[in-house]
Amino acid sequence: MIGRLNHVAIAVPDLAAASALYRDTLGATVSAPVDLPEHGVTTVFVDLPNTKIELLAELGAASPIASFLERNPGGGIHHVCYEVEDLEAARARLQEHGARVLGDGRPKIGAHGKPVLFLHPKDFCGTLVELEQI
Ligand code: CO
Numbered sequence: 001m002i003g004r005l006n007h008v009a010i011a012v013p014d015l016a017a018a019s020a021l022y023r024d025t026l027g028a029t030v031s032a033p034v035d036l037p038e039h040g041v042t043t044v045f046v047d048l049p050n051t052k053i054e055l056l057a058e059l060g061a062a063s064p065i066a067s068f069l070e071r072n073p074g075g076g077i078h079h080v081c082y083e084v085e086d087l088e089a090a091r092a093r094l095q096e097h098g099a100r101v102l103g104d105g106r107p108k109i110g111a112h113g114k115p116v117l118f119l120h121p122k123d124f125c126g127t128l129v130e131l132e133q134i
Contacts, residue, residue, distance in 0.1 A: 001090055002082035006132050007045070007052040011065045012075040015042055015057035022046045022053065033057075036111060040064050043111050054081075054111065079118070079128035087115050087133040099123045107133070 012018040015033055022044075023030040031045040040063035046053035056065055056078055068078055084090040087107050094101060100120035110116035110132055119129040 001093060002084060004083045005051045006081040006083050007054045008080050009054040009056050009078045010075060011056045011068050011078040013069055015044055015055060018055045019044050035059055079130050081130035081132055083134045084131050087117060090131055091117060
């Protein structure tokens with residue numbers, strides 16, 4: 001069901017410093033920051049030949065990554081995103097297997113303007129999983 005690894009997301013306390021690290025130290029192509037107020041984050045995408053890294057920083061008072069950054073003040077891997085062709089079919093299959101979809105279970109529009117779902121980390125080896133319909 002899952003296809004390519006779309007991105008690995010890393011939550012960071014300082015987006016400018018993290019962008020500079022990926023651009024200057026690691027020599028990667030780094031996007032400008034994009035605010036996603038409806039998701040409570042600002043994102044920077046790092047383009048790699050085979051996937052992307054999504055740098056996430058808090059935006060606003062009730063950011064969904066606030067508690068993660070409290071537990072990991074230096075930043076850390078926040079989620080992995082796999083591509084699926086049909087998000088509704090994916091959700092049906094996951095629910096059949098007892099996996100929990102976060103929120104109200106309905107797809108939201110993600111950082112790339114495409115529908116996404118998030119799956120409970122306790123059901124997936126301690127890792128928050130995002131599914132993106134491509
Ligand atoms: Co993501």
